[in-house]
Each structure stands twice: as structure tokens, then as C-alpha cells.
Amino acid sequence: MASLIQKILKQARTTFSNNTEVFNENLFKLYNLMDVVTSSDLNLDISFAFQDSETQYDAPISYITIYEDNILSMSIFVLKSNKVVPLHNHPEMYGVIKVLAGKVIVDSYSLNTPKTFEAEIQLAITQEIERVKDTVQTDGPATADVSTSTSTLNQDVEEASNMVDVSLQISSPTVDASTSTTSTPNVDFAQIPNQNVIPLRRVISAEFDGRNIVDINSKPCILKPHESNIHEIRSVDGPAAFLDILAPPYNTEIPYVGPRICSYYANLGSVLKDVFLLQEINSPSFYWTDIKPYMGPDPTVEVE
Ligand SMILES: [Fe+2]
Numbered sequence: 001m002a003s004l005i006q007k008i009l010k011q012a013r014t015t016f017s018n019n020t021e022v023f024n025e026n027l028f029k030l031y032n033l034m035d036v037v038t039s040s041d042l043n044l045d046i047s048f049a050f051q052d053s054e055t056q057y058d059a060p061i062s063y064i065t066i067y068e069d070n071i072l073s074m075s076i077f078v079l080k081s082n083k084v085v086p087l088h089n090h091p092e093m094y095g096v097i098k099v100l101a102g103k104v105i106v107d108s109y110s111l112n113t114p115k116t117f118e119a120e121i122q123l124a125i126t127q128e129i130e131r132v133k134d135t136v137q138t139d140g141p142a143t144a145d146v147s148t149s150t151s152t153l154n155q156d157v158e159e160a161s162n163m164v165d166v167s168l169q170i171s172s173p174t175v176d177a178s179t180s181t182t183s184t185p186n187v188d189f190a191q192i193p194n195q196n197v198i199p200l201r202r203v204i205s206a207e208f209d210g211r212n213i214v215d216i217n218s219k220p221c222i223l224k225p226h227e228s229n230i231h232e233i234r235s236v237d238g239p240a241a242f243l244d245i246l247a248p249p250y251n252t253e254i255p256y257v258g259p260r261i262c263s264y265y266a267n268l269g270s271v272l273k274d275v276f277l278l279q280e281i282n283s284p285s286f287y288w289t290d291i292k293p294y295m296g297p298d299p300t301v302e303v304e
Pocket of ligand 1: 088089090231
């Protein structure tokens with residue numbers, strides 16, 4: 001008789017290898033299987049994460065590979081107490097996450113929403129104004145055409161501001177975990193690093209979906225190519241572990257784009273209510289993993 005992890009792998013392969021009209025139905029079947037998986041199904045023992053011998057050589061997070069092919073990856077993350085998988089993306093990927101032990105706080109963000117489009121229009125207009133102002137200051141009196149442009153752009157900004165009710169001040173985001181509400185918007189667009197100034201480092205806008213406290217009794221979390229695609233996961237009240245299925249896996253090829261690389265982000269602040277600017281950064285130095293062996297049932301199934 002197939003083990004639960006075999007059933008999960010088989011369903012995951014079915015789900016993510018057939019992008020058809022039955023995709024959502026298959027994803028829901030996978031979701032239901034993930035909903036009932038426990039640490040004992042995977043013979044997972046995280047007692048090592050409770051050991052209190054923190055040195056600079058102790059990884060804050062352990063990574064356990066269960067399975068990977070060109071369709072999906074299946075792994076377990078074990079976090080020591082109050083450790084963070086920093087804010088990161090999953091380029092054009094799906095993900096299903098189920099907490100197996102402990103409790104985590106998940107902050108997630110969506111991409112390409114109506115609100116992020118509003119923010120990007122506002123940002124583009126404001127940066128254009130700054131560019132024009134710089135040109136005016138640099139080039140001196142040849143200002144007749146430029147000032148006309150500035151005037152037109154200012155009108156555009158005013159219209160956009162009326163449309164989206166933007167406040168142009170800056171601060172860090174704050175979240176009340178109990179209510180999942182965010183601070184009011186407050187970024188000075190002119191302070192945002194221009195992508196031309198920091199080559200290869202993107203600034204993107206993302207809409208905050210909320211903060212969820214997730215434990216073994218919670219439903220699985222699902223991320224999609226745009227929906228809830230960026231997240232940060234933090235263990236609270238002790239160590240925690242979660243099962244993570246990603247499809248396609250990192251480092252596979254995105255057609256016409258390139259390798260599917262994981263990017264990390266710093267949150268620069270909000271630009272509209274619930275919309276934040278995220279600055280791509282190097283992987284934070286506090287985040288690194290060691291590798292632990294998978295001790296559970298063999299998930300491999302015959303795939304027809
Ligand atoms: Fe992730």
C-alpha cells in the first residue's frame with residue numbers, strides 16, 4: 001500500500017505536469033493530501049533543533065531533500081527557534097507548504113495586482129519628474145521645453161494621486177499580527193533607488209497579503225506564479241518544520257527568460273496602502289542552511 005508521501009508525490013507530479021483545465025482540481029487534491037500529512041508520516045525528528053549549542057557553526061535552518069526532478073521539488077525546512085527564511089520569491093512557480101512541527105509566521109506578498117500597477121505608474125511618473133528636474137539643474141537655462149514637461153508630469157501625478165490616494169512620505173512597514181493590518185502608505189517616491197543607478201538590482205512593488213500564524217493544525221499555504229509568490233517565514237515559540245513542494249523547481253529554465261533564480265528582498269516601505277517596494281538584495285548573511293538526511297518512506301512512485 002502506498003505511503004502518504006508516495007500519494008503526495010504522485011498527485012504533485014500529476015498536478016504540475018498537466019497544465020490543463022483540470023489543473024485547479026488536481027491542485028485541490030494535492031492540497032487535501034498535504035492537509036493531513038504529519039511529521040510521523042515522514043519519520044521526521046526535529047529534536048536536534050532544540051539543542052541549545054548555538055555557535056557560529058550551527059546553521060539556523062536545516063534543509064532535507066525528499067525528492068526532485070524537472071517537474072517539482074519536495075523538501076523539508078527545519079527552523080530553530082525564532083529563525084527566519086528571509087523574504088524571497090519563487091519565479092513563475094507554484095508552491096504548497098504544510099507545517100509539520102511548531103509554529104511559523106508567514107508574511108506573504110502578491111505580484112502584478114491592480115494596486116501594484118497603480119504604484120508602478122506613480123513611481124514611474126515621479127522618477128521621470130526627478131529625472132527632468134536633474135536635467136534642468138544640470139543643463140542650465142535650456143529649460144523652456146523641460147519646464148513644460150515638468151508641468152505636464154506634475155499634472156499627471158496630481159491626477160494619479162487623486163486616483164489612488166497616495167501619500168508621499170517614507171517609513172518602514174509595521175504589521176499587527178493579531179489583526180493583519182498594515183501601516184498607512186508613506187514612501188517618498190523620489191527616495192527610491194533608481195534602477196538605472198543600481199544596475200542588476202531590481203526594485204519591485206508587491207501587495208501585502210497579510211500575516212498568518214501557521215501551525216500543524218493550519219491548512220496548507222499555497223503560492224502561485226503571482227499570488228502570494230513572495231514570502232518570509234519565521235519560527236516562533238520554539239523550533240518549527242514545514243514540508244515544501246515547489247513546481248517547477250528553482251534553477252530550471254523559465255522559457256525565454258533564463259534560469260529560475262531565487263531572489264531575496266529588503267522591504268523599503270509602503271507606497272500605497274498594502275503595497276510595498278521591495279529591493280532585491282544578496283542572500284542575508286544570517287540565513288544559511290545545513291543538510292540533514294531524509295529518514296522517511298521512499299516517495300518514489302512509478303510514473304506512467
Ligand atoms: Fe519559499
